[in-house]
Amino acid sequence: MISIQKITKSYTAGQNQVTALDSIDLTIAISEFVLVKGESGSGKSTLLFVLGGMLKPSSGGIVVNKRDLFSLSEKERAIYRAKEIGFVFQSYHLLPYLNAMDNILLLNKLDNIAISKEEVILIAEELGIKDRLYHKPSELSAGEKQRVALVRAMITKPSIILADEPTGNLDEKNTVEVLHYLKKFQDNGGTVVMVTHGNLADSYATRTVNLHKGKIKNKS
Amino acid sequence: MSGATSKLKIMLVFKEIIHRKFNFLMGLLAMITIVALVVAFYTITKATQDETRLLTRNMGFNVRIIPVASDMNQFWLQGYSDLTMSEKVVDKMIEQKSVNYSHLTATLHKRIHWRDKEIILSGISKEEREPMGSNKSKMIFAIPPGKVYLGYELAQQFNLAEGETITFFDKEFEVIKTLSEVGSEDDIRVYFDLATLQDLTNMKGRVNEVMALNCMCSTKNGDPLTELRKELAKIAPEAKVIMNSTIADARENQRKMTDKYFALLFPIILIICAIWLGSVAMGNVKDRTHEIGIMRALGFSAWKISSLFLQRAIVIGVVGSVLGFALGTLVSMNLGPKIFNVTMVAVDPVFNLLYLAVLLGPLFAVLASMLPIVWAVNQDSAKLLNEH
Numbered sequence: 001m002i003s004i005q006k007i008t009k010s011y012t013a014g015q016n017q018v019t020a021l022d023s024i025d026l027t028i029a030i031s032e033f034v035l036v037k038g039e040s041g042s043g044k045s046t047l048l049f050v051l052g053g054m055l056k057p058s059s060g061g062i063v064v065n066k067r068d069l070f071s072l073s074e075k076e077r078a079i080y081r082a083k084e085i086g087f088v089f090q091s092y093h094l095l096p097y098l099n100a101m102d103n104i105l106l107l108n109k110l111d112n113i114a115i116s117k118e119e120v121i122l123i124a125e126e127l128g129i130k131d132r133l134y135h136k137p138s139e140l141s142a143g144e145k146q147r148v149a150l151v152r153a154m155i156t157k158p159s160i161i162l163a164d165e166p167t168g169n170l171d172e173k174n175t176v177e178v179l180h181y182l183k184k185f186q187d188n189g190g191t192v193v194m195v196t197h198g199n200l201a202d203s204y205a206t207r208t209v210n211l212h213k214g215k216i217k218n219k220s
Numbered sequence: 221m222s223g224a225t226s227k228l229k230i231m232l233v234f235k236e237i238i239h240r241k242f243n244f245l246m247g248l249l250a251m252i253t254i255v256a257l258v259v260a261f262y263t264i265t266k267a268t269q270d271e272t273r274l275l276t277r278n279m280g281f282n283v284r285i286i287p288v289a290s291d292m293n294q295f296w297l298q299g300y301s302d303l304t305m306s307e308k309v310v311d312k313m314i315e316q317k318s319v320n321y322s323h324l325t326a327t328l329h330k331r332i333h334w335r336d337k338e339i340i341l342s343g344i345s346k347e348e349r350e351p352m353g354s355n356k357s358k359m360i361f362a363i364p365p366g367k368v369y370l371g372y373e374l375a376q377q378f379n380l381a382e383g384e385t386i387t388f389f390d391k392e393f394e395v396i397k398t399l400s401e402v403g404s405e406d407d408i409r410v411y412f413d414l415a416t417l418q419d420l421t422n423m424k425g426r427v428n429e430v431m432a433l434n435c436m437c438s439t440k441n442g443d444p445l446t447e448l449r450k451e452l453a454k455i456a457p458e459a460k461v462i463m464n465s466t467i468a469d470a471r472e473n474q475r476k477m478t479d480k481y482f483a484l485l486f487p488i489i490l491i492i493c494a495i496w497l498g499s500v501a502m503g504n505v506k507d508r509t510h511e512i513g514i515m516r517a518l519g520f521s522a523w524k525i526s527s528l529f530l531q532r533a534i535v536i537g538v539v540g541s542v543l544g545f546a547l548g549t550l551v552s553m554n555l556g557p558k559i560f561n562v563t564m565v566a567v568d569p570v571f572n573l574l575y576l577a578v579l580l581g582p583l584f585a586v587l588a589s590m591l592p593i594v595w596a597v598n599q600d601s602a603k604l605l606n607e608h
Contacts, residue, residue: 049602054516075521082519093514093605097239102231109229110519152518 002028002051002160002191007060009046009214020046021057022214030159033183033192035201038211044195047211048162051193052085053077065159082110086153086161088182090168092145094137100124100148101133107156115155123151127181143174150181161185163194167201179204233531240507244536247500251540251585252547254493255577259548259570261485264556265478267567282464283448285309285430288457299340299405300329304426305458307345307414312456313430326427328417334388335378339371340409341388343417345427363413367396373407375399389420430459494588501533501589505596512596513604522597529596533589537582544581545574 009021020043028034036044049055050062053069062069065084072080087093094103104120107113124130127147137145146166153161161182167175175198183204186192194201202208210217237244290301307326314324326345331338346362363369370380375398385392388410401407418424445463452461505512515525549569556567 045606046602049605052517055600055602075523078516078519078521078524080519081517085519087517089517089605093510093517095511095514097235098232102235106232107518109232109524 001030001063001065002026002193003063004028004051005061005063007047007050007057007062009043009050009055009057011058019214021050023060024214024216026209026216028191028193030191031186031189032207033186033205034194035205035208036193036195036211037197037208038217041213042211043214044211045164046214048164048193048195051160052087052162053080079111082107082113083156084159086156086158088146088149088153088161088163088166090165092137092142092149092169094145094148094152096137099134099136100129100140100144100151103137103148104152104155107152113156119155120151123155124148127151128177142169143171143177146170146174146178147181150178154181154185158190160191160193163192165195165197167196167198172200175200229528229531233528233535236508236528237532237535240504243500243504243507244532247497247504247533247536247585248540248543250493250496250500251536251581252544253496254489254584255541255544255581256548256551257489258486259545259573259577260552260556261482262573263549263552263567263570265482266570267552267556268478283432284462284464285313285432285452285456285459286428286462288460290460298331301428304328304423304428307425307427307430309427309456309459310345310430313432313452315455323431323433325431326414327429327431328414328421328423328427329429330417330421332388337374337377338408339374340405341412341417341421342409343412343414345414363411363416364396365413365416366393367413368393369397369399369411370395371407371409371411372399372401374410391420490584494584497536497585497588498591501529502592502595504532505529505592509596509599509604509607512599513601513607516601517605525597526593529589529593530586533585534582537585538578540585541577541581542574545577548573 004024004026007021007024008019010017010019012018022043024043024047036047038044046055050057051064053072056070061071064080067080069077069080081087094100095106098106101117101120105115105117108115120133121130124133124147127150129144129147129151132140132144132148137148140148146169149166163182166182167178170178179201182192182194186206194205286295286301287303287305290303295301310324310326328343330341332341333339344363368386370386374380375395380386380395380398382395382398384395386395387393393412399406412420414427418426445461448461448463452459512525553567553569
């Protein structure tokens with residue numbers, strides 16, 4: 001369970017003080033598929049990075065699976081991300097000089113993670129990119145890149161997937177496929193928090209949270 | 221860390237290097253430059269010092285140890301002391317370690333009247349003694365018993381050739397070498413083995429001079445003669461030291477000058493190359509901010525990310541040191557003799573520098589890259605990802 005308690009995140013941009021998240025309270029249960037929507041600058045991505053322990057809130061707290069995220073050390077938060085979180089981004093964020101397989105096996109550099117090539121091939125086959133594993137990102141289509149990113153996010157069997165507009169660069173066919181895999185992850189007991197602009201994901205989600213100027217406008 | 225993880229880590233470093241070849245080559249160039257400059261400078265300096273050592277050595281012994289009571293007017297007028305001392309003074313000298321000198325050679329000289337001419341007989345010890353058993357090439361010839369070397373003037377005046385026999389104190393000696401003209405009293409000298417001359421002149425175990433070559437290494441008080449005199453007064457009070465300061469000073473000044481240049485240039489080279497290497501590392505880090513953001517999102521700790529950059533710096537350090545050593549040595553061997561007029565000795569590779577470079581080069585590369593790495597891992601990873 002994720003419990004967000006009165007989270008505020010503000011920072012200085014030039015001479016202005018910007019409040020990206022303004023005293024947000026939100027609880028996400030295990031195995032929920034939550035969509036976070038809102039216009040640009042509403043704080044959607046900030047919320048996701050705070051949930052991932054990558055951005056420390058100015059005030060408030062987050063409890064994930066009974067642990068106060070920001071009372072953990074930087075190293076412990078890194079372990080939290082490695083073990084419990086899978087990130088999927090709009091621009092895939094694959095290392096350009098590694099092929100798809102090495103991008104996924106990169107996780108083996110983390111402590112206590114041992115992924116075999118066979119495991120990668122198994123999931124890649126399911127996502128339809130088995131034959132593309134030894135290609136560099138520059139040789140892959142947008143849909144293939146996002147599926148590689150999905151394999152990377154799911155292979156460590158995290159409990160939560162944080163997806164930042166994962167379908168933003170994809171055509172409808174690929175969008176549906178990505179949503180399908182996220183849904184499958186949720187069906188298997190995982191929690192999905194996905195930031196999106198579009199409506200294609202609505203039918204997959206259990207709940208939608210609308211953000212406006214850093215505040216939750218309504219929860220549906 | 222498992223073997224597979226190490227392999228993956230190395231693979232990651234090398235794939236990144238191949239991906240960003242230009243940046244790597246720039247870093248490598250900085251490393252090669254510093255190592256090559258230091259190696260070339262040191263190698264040539266060493267060669268010029270060796271040459272000076274050889275030159276001054278060829279000019280002759282620069283230290284003379286004579287009996288303490290010698291009349292110096294008589295010594296300088298005659299060219300040697302009339303008095304003698306025990307040849308054991310050599311044993312005492314090789315035991316003192318505070319001043320570095322070599323080629324200790326015991327000699328006995330005697331002026332005699334021979335075939336109506338004044339000549340000098342000189343006995344030279346068979347071996348040159350070195351402090352602490354060090355082994356150096358012999359500066360002076362060794363003469364077998366029963367044989368003599370003849371000075372140029374004597375050979376000319378008495379029309380003597382190699383292979384002829386001459387008599388001293390009723391004993392016959394074969395001339396095995398007639399020496400070239402040297403333009404000094406050596407031209408009227410007959411050289412014997414020391415023991416032979418001691419026997420001939422009834423001066424067994426006695427010498428009137430020990431010649432030596434002082435290396436003129438700087439001593440604690442900067443004055444090796446004072447140091448040597450002080451030491452000798454303690455261990456062999458029967459002897460005193462005279463030093464040819466013209467030769468010695470030239471040698472010492474040359475050494476000091478090269479040391480001064482090196483001391484001045486080395487920090488400048490070091491700072492310039494550190495800034496160069498640091499800038500290249502900063503360029504690499506800035507190029508990889510996106511990558512740093514991805515790794516942070518995947519759960520890489522700051523240390524794990526730093527270690528990737530550090531390994532890259534180590535690769536630059538090791539490869540740059542080896543190539544820099546090769547380049548520096550090649551440059552010094554090919555251009556050194558032309559630029560620095562090193563003529564008498566070969567400019568040889570100093571392989572100890574390679575070991576030193578391979579040890580210190582990576583350390584230097586790591587230190588120069590440290591600031592950019594610390595900057596990189598302290599960046600806001602969410603911001604780094606959002607920027608892309």
